Amino acid sequence: MDGRALIPADQFVLKVHSRCDLACDHCYVYESADQSWRGRPASVPSGVVSRAALRIAEHVKTHELDRVEVVLHGGEPLLAGVAGLRAVLVELENALHGLCRLDVKIHTNGVLLNEKFCELFSQHGVGVGISLDGDRMANDRHRKYRDGRSSYDAVVRAIRLLSGDRFMHLYSGILCTIDIANDPIRVYESLLELDPPRLDLLLPHATWDAPPPRTAGSATEYADWLIAIFDRWQADGYPVRIRTFDSIIATLAGGDSATEALGLAPVRMVVIETDGSYEQADSLKVAYDGAPATGLGVFTHSLDSALEHPGIAARQHGIADLSAACQRCPVVSSCGGGMYAHRYRTGSDFDNPSVYCDDLLKLINHISSRLPHVARNRAQAGHVLSEDAVAELASGLGGAETIGQLRQGQRSLQRGLPVAVYETGLSVPAVPPSAKDLLRTAWQALALADRDGPDAVNAVLGLPYLRAWAVRCLGRLGRSDAAGGDGDRSLSADLGHLGAVAAAAAIRGRAHARLTVPLIDGSVHLPGLGRLTAGLTVSGADGETQAVLEIEADWVRVRLGADGWRLPRPRMLAGDPCPAEPCTPDGAPAVTGTARPAVWEPVRVLTAPGIRVTLEDTDPYRDCYQWPAAPRLTDEEFARWQRAFGLAWREIQEHHPAYAPALAVGLTALMPMMPAPAGADVSAAARQGFGAVATVLPDNPATLALLLIREFQRVKLGAVLDRYDLFDPADSRLEELLDGAYANLAVTEFWRVRAGLGQHDRAEAAERYQYWREHTAAAIETVAGSGALTPLGRHFVGQMRNAIAVSG
Numbered sequence: 001m002d003g004r005a006l007i008p009a010d011q012f013v014l015k016v017h018s019r020c021d022l023a024c025d026h027c028y029v030y031e032s033a034d035q036s037w038r039g040r041p042a043s044v045p046s047g048v049v050s051r052a053a054l055r056i057a058e059h060v061k062t063h064e065l066d067r068v069e070v071v072l073h074g075g076e077p078l079l080a081g082v083a084g085l086r087a088v089l090v091e092l093e094n095a096l097h098g099l100c101r102l103d104v105k106i107h108t109n110g111v112l113l114n115e116k117f118c119e120l121f122s123q124h125g126v127g128v129g130i131s132l133d134g135d136r137m138a139n140d141r142h143r144k145y146r147d148g149r150s151s152y153d154a155v156v157r158a159i160r161l162l163s164g165d166r167f168m169h170l171y172s173g174i175l176c177t178i179d180i181a182n183d184p185i186r187v188y189e190s191l192l193e194l195d196p197p198r199l200d201l202l203l204p205h206a207t208w209d210a211p212p213p214r215t216a217g218s219a220t221e222y223a224d225w226l227i228a229i230f231d232r233w234q235a236d237g238y239p240v241r242i243r244t245f246d247s248i249i250a251t252l253a254g255g256d257s258a259t260e261a262l263g264l265a266p267v268r269m270v271v272i273e274t275d276g277s278y279e280q281a282d283s284l285k286v287a288y289d290g291a292p293a294t295g296l297g298v299f300t301h302s303l304d305s306a307l308e309h310p311g312i313a314a315r316q317h318g319i320a321d322l323s324a325a326c327q328r329c330p331v332v333s334s335c336g337g338g339m340y341a342h343r344y345r346t347g348s349d350f351d352n353p354s355v356y357c358d359d360l361l362k363l364i365n366h367i368s369s370r371l372p373h374v375a376r377n378r379a380q381a382g383h384v385l386s387e388d389a390v391a392e393l394a395s396g397l398g399g400a401e402t403i404g405q406l407r408q409g410q411r412s413l414q415r416g417l418p419v420a421v422y423e424t425g426l427s428v429p430a431v432p433p434s435a436k437d438l439l440r441t442a443w444q445a446l447a448l449a450d451r452d453g454p455d456a457v458n459a460v461l462g463l464p465y466l467r468a469w470a471v472r473c474l475g476r477l478g479r480s481d482a483a484g485g486d487g488d489r490s491l492s493a494d495l496g497h498l499g500a501v502a503a504a505a506a507i508r509g510r511a512h513a514r515l516t517v518p519l520i521d522g523s524v525h526l527p528g529l530g531r532l533t534a535g536l537t538v539s540g541a542d543g544e545t546q547a548v549l550e551i552e553a554d555w556v557r558v559r560l561g562a563d564g565w566r567l568p569r570p571r572m573l574a575g576d577p578c579p580a581e582p583c584t585p586d587g588a589p590a591v592t593g594t595a596r597p598a599v600w601e602p603v604r605v606l607t608a609p610g611i612r613v614t615l616e617d618t619d620p621y622r623d624c625y626q627w628p629a630a631p632r633l634t635d636e637e638f639a640r641w642q643r644a645f646g647l648a649w650r651e652i653q654e655h656h657p658a659y660a661p662a663l664a665v666g667l668t669a670l671m672p673m674m675p676a677p678a679g680a681d682v683s684a685a686a687r688q689g690f691g692a693v694a695t696v697l698p699d700n701p702a703t704l705a706l707l708l709i710r711e712f713q714r715v716k717l718g719a720v721l722d723r724y725d726l727f728d729p730a731d732s733r734l735e736e737l738l739d740g741a742y743a744n745l746a747v748t749e750f751w752r753v754r755a756g757l758g759q760h761d762r763a764e765a766a767e768r769y770q771y772w773r774e775h776t777a778a779a780i781e782t783v784a785g786s787g788a789l790t791p792l793g794r795h796f797v798g799q800m801r802n803a804i805a806v807s808g
């Protein structure tokens with residue numbers, strides 16, 4: 001080791017069978033330089049499995065991992081048989097029970113896959129990836145039985161079994177090895193017909209010593225092949241996740257790659273062979289005989305020892321581990337030097353660019369140049385959630401890291417909204433010139449604030465109801481009667497709110513600015529900070545509709561017609577209910593009694609151990625739900641909310657801890673709603689308000705806990721839908737159905753837990769649990785059978801079905 005901290009592994013490739021029933025001529029296990037498989041047991045012995053499981057558990061404990069993935073691999077892993085695989089799964093589950101989440105996948109050629117295997121995988125939640133190279137002709141170039149027979153029909157039958165209603169929750173995708181002799185579009189279309197939730201398009205393993213097949217004189221045929229599919233995929237509207245493209249899009253936007261073949265992320269994977277030896281990635285088998293070996297194994301060494309092996313340690317330090325040529329390369333953060341094995345050349349070992357260097361450069365540059373507005377937005381929104389994150393969310397949960405990814409994506413998305421309002425506002429003829437002038441001033445102030453204090457701007461642009469404001473503005477600007485009224489708010493007032501956004505950012509960033517902002521509902525609103533309410537009317541003082549804000553180091557002066565007030569900036573930032581002192585237009589204190597009174601109402605914060613949530617009762621764009629927003633709370637009412645919130649949070653932490661990390665990271669605002677008739681516990685969440693939950697204040701804190709958990713499910717799903725198409729948007733009922741089913745996954749879990757608490761309402765809780773379980777399972781089946789889900793949507797809903805099935 002070089003003294004740097006060890007990066008733990010969280011993926012383990014466990015070889016359960018080292019032989020195969022096919023004889024594919026491009027297989028890197030049997031047809032490569034490394035022939036170590038010959039000396040290993042065909043089937044993994046039970047002693048190796050139990051020892052491997054203990055080593056993984058030991059590693060989990062040492063590094064306090066909250067999740068690991070085990071990939072059952074071969075050879076052909078199904079040759080281990082149903083009983084053999086069951087024994088492996090039980091051993092792993094027993095070893096890791098109570099320590100961390102275990103995700104298991106199996107990569108198979110599929111020819112043996114049948115209902116018995118699928119039932120086993122369903123019982124243990126094993127995702128299944130199948131290798132197939134395209135249509136019959138493409139597949140039969142390489143993937144054949146030893147006697148030359150085609151494997152195509154058997155593999156497609158297996159995929160049909162997986163993509164059917166019964167087992168679709170297991171189907172994790174198709175792995176296709178590229179052969180440039182195949183027509184890329186035919187390969188793409190034939191694979192898409194099989195409804196995969198994800199495609200992997202894999203470059204055939206090769207090195208500088210054994211380069212991939214190419215037409216003489218061509219250096220980029222693999223790029224051209226992939227580009228043909230990328231262009232078609234893009235034109236089709238991204239109907240399936242394609243890991244190579246997803247990874248490039250994500251890394252171009254500064255995110256993480258989803259494959260070890262691209263990007264700069266450290267290696268976090270160890271292979272465990274059927275004899276218990278630790279190995280590096282299988283792909284290294286193409287380099288030279290013995291290349292993946294570490295000389296270590298489960299019986300003698302910990303996984304930490306394997307990670308300290310020089311071969312693995314050499315891929316832990318990002319760009320520093322790459323060749324000099326790669327370090328200078330303009331696309332290095334996306335490419336990462338390509339797959340490690342593909343860099344090998346006798347003499348210089350792995351200190352080279354990839355043998356696919358020209359292809360990778362061309363492909364990455366092409367994708368970078370072809371990302372249109374929508375794709376850029378998706379990229380900015382972190383288009384690629386990690387696979388773990390999607391799986392976690394689909395199961396109805398999502399930890400702090402996953403919610404952090406969603407939040408980051410929403411912030412990126414929201415950052416694009418003010419510019420959309422600004423540009424659209426300037427381009428629409430119906431917008432009055434005076435409103436356009438104010439838009440320009442506000443935009444310039446926001447740009448300056450961003451230059452001098454980007455954190456402050458990010459904080460304001462990340463507020464939940466910024467999107468509700470932008471969507472309202474863009475909606476009005478898109479209508480033929482754009483200048484017409486909408487409620488009692490003019491278009492100029494809506495657009496002018498950009499000035500208030502810029503002012504809030506300037507105040508937070510301690511910048512100086514002079515801005516004109518609209519009076520909305522009789523108040524000057526500063527998003528995330530509070531509002532200044534002047535006089536007793538709600539229509540503005542003396543007919544004024546705008547206020548002028550002068551923001552200085554210590555003071556914020558507000559002028560409204562002939563009146564003026566000044567507010568101490570530090571106390572505004574601290575959320576204090578500070579006085580609004582009357583002042584003259586130049587800022588000097590006014591003679592007492594000559595100005596109308598004004599009240600500064602700061603945004604207040606609900607707190608409990610480990611969580612802080614804004615109580616949002618001033619934002620003029622918060623009223624975006626079906627049930628109306630409550631007016632500003634009195635101090636007594638706020639105190640009641642604070643008490644109930646503290647108790648509800650304690651309930652969540654003690655009895656529903658799986659939801660607590662997500663809420664602690666993602667719940668940023670709570671919006672009180674008007675009481676409902678007959679005391680109904682109304683609550684809501686909206687796509688336009690990421691991080692916010694709206695609710696009445698129920699009598700029982702446990703009910704508030706339930707409402708928070710339920711509505712935050714909707715917040716999560718909305719953010720997922722911002723990134724991925726899970727269903728055909730033409731089917732308008734699907735979003736509501738999916739939203740209800742996803743929210744009720746958590747409701748079911750809530751009552752399941754409560755029924756087991758032994759409290760006075762145990763019988764009622766058990767009854768509710770049964771009701772919601774049946775109701776939610778039925779709703780999931782309705783969504784699953786709608787015929788309108790995308791391949792990814794089928795996979796997502798399949799995981800939901802899995803979650804409700806195991807909640808019994």
Ligand code: SF4
Pocket residue numbers: 325326327329330331332335336337338353354356357358360361
């Ligand atoms: S494109 Fe070539 S030089 Fe650039 S990082 Fe990739 S392999 Fe290295």
